[in-house]
Amino acid sequence: MAYRWPVGTTFKRIALAVEDRSCPVCDRSMHVCDHRYHALWTFEGPTQVVNRLVRCPDPSCQSRGRTFSPEAELSISMPRWCIGWDVLCWLGHRRFARHWSVPQLRLALKDTHQIALSDDAIEHYIGLYQTMLAACQQAPDRLADAYRDIASLVLTIDGLQPEKGHETLYVVRELMSKRVWFAEPLLSSATQEVQRLIVLARQWADRLAKPVRGWMSDKQDAFVTAIATEFPGIPHRYCQNHFLRDVAKPVLAIDSHAKGTMRRKVRGLRAIERGVLEERRQATAPEPTPPHETAKADAAPLSELPAAAAPVPCASSDVGVVRMDSSLEVTGVAAAGEPGVEDEAGEVVLGYCAAVRGILNDSLGGPLHPPGVRMSEALQDVRDSLERNLQAQKGGVERRC
Numbered sequence: 001m002a003y004r005w006p007v008g009t010t011f012k013r014i015a016l017a018v019e020d021r022s023c024p025v026c027d028r029s030m031h032v033c034d035h036r037y038h039a040l041w042t043f044e045g046p047t048q049v050v051n052r053l054v055r056c057p058d059p060s061c062q063s064r065g066r067t068f069s070p071e072a073e074l075s076i077s078m079p080r081w082c083i084g085w086d087v088l089c090w091l092g093h094r095r096f097a098r099h100w101s102v103p104q105l106r107l108a109l110k111d112t113h114q115i116a117l118s119d120d121a122i123e124h125y126i127g128l129y130q131t132m133l134a135a136c137q138q139a140p141d142r143l144a145d146a147y148r149d150i151a152s153l154v155l156t157i158d159g160l161q162p163e164k165g166h167e168t169l170y171v172v173r174e175l176m177s178k179r180v181w182f183a184e185p186l187l188s189s190a191t192q193e194v195q196r197l198i199v200l201a202r203q204w205a206d207r208l209a210k211p212v213r214g215w216m217s218d219k220q221d222a223f224v225t226a227i228a229t230e231f232p233g234i235p236h237r238y239c240q241n242h243f244l245r246d247v248a249k250p251v252l253a254i255d256s257h258a259k260g261t262m263r264r265k266v267r268g269l270r271a272i273e274r275g276v277l278e279e280r281r282q283a284t285a286p287e288p289t290p291p292h293e294t295a296k297a298d299a300a301p302l303s304e305l306p307a308a309a310a311p312v313p314c315a316s317s318d319v320g321v322v323r324m325d326s327s328l329e330v331t332g333v334a335a336a337g338e339p340g341v342e343d344e345a346g347e348v349v350l351g352y353c354a355a356v357r358g359i360l361n362d363s364l365g366g367p368l369h370p371p372g373v374r375m376s377e378a379l380q381d382v383r384d385s386l387e388r389n390l391q392a393q394k395g396g397v398e399r400r401c
């Protein structure tokens, strides 16, 4: 990739020479015939590698016309790259291990290392990094190494669709060493297309010389047919995850219905909160203002709530659902006449409202922890908490929250 260096750039020079100067054919000492200059970015700044090229001086030697480059060149960078290995590794690691975006990488290179690269250049090098990483992961000798202590293989295949409307990425994984073997985007899930991947998997297994103990997939027809053809007699199991998901569908439908029913039952949070705020406004209003009759009647029961001895920490939070018992528990008994009592009671009511709203809006949880079941449990916790507060107050008062 061509790189335009700013005028006046000062380079750190590294001169490299061929290690063994004797001709590999006739053993004569080779002569320096040319120099190749390679300018690139390393973390030590702009660097110029000067390669001394050599060739055999004997016109009759078979190596005639061949030039030899210093071996050390490749330990700094690859030919025609404008960055060294150090910068390439830095880019790849930040991009894939830390999920930095390309503009973020560009700015960090510029600010921290004074290396000016365009987004295009960074994307190009990230592409090269990925290619190398994939080649490294799939290298037969490395694979053989990883499977040295594994007696047999369990393979899986699944189609992933990162974005709707795009081609599906088919991934073949091996479960004993938890390795992705390879992945290929296929436009269709036709048996022929899929079969090609299964054949490839068989070639990999053959190369490792390990028996395949079983296959696992979501058992779509193309997989079943292709695996039965290429791996006759090998068990093919339904993937647990897919199985569970299919079983869970009716469960989640029922759960969703139950959630709707509970939501309809727990209503009027806003009216309660408005009552508290209205009451507070009146309490802080100047003396002569007469209290509004209807608002007074509406908020009356709230002012008689037991007051919290301590401020309620999660009053304004709607995510504190799990801490509800400890944070919302009201242990104190109303001390009539003390300043701020009514306000504290209001805080408690608002706290309960926030907690209940959080519970109603919480829709997290998969089939093993259905959101409706969690909602029901959380609402029961609120009910228990209210009950305890009523017990704590002698001659308990009806509560509306």
Ligand SMILES: [Zn+2]
Binding pocket: 023, 024, 025, 026, 027, 028, 056, 057, 058, 061, 062, 063, 064
């Ligand atoms: Zn020679």
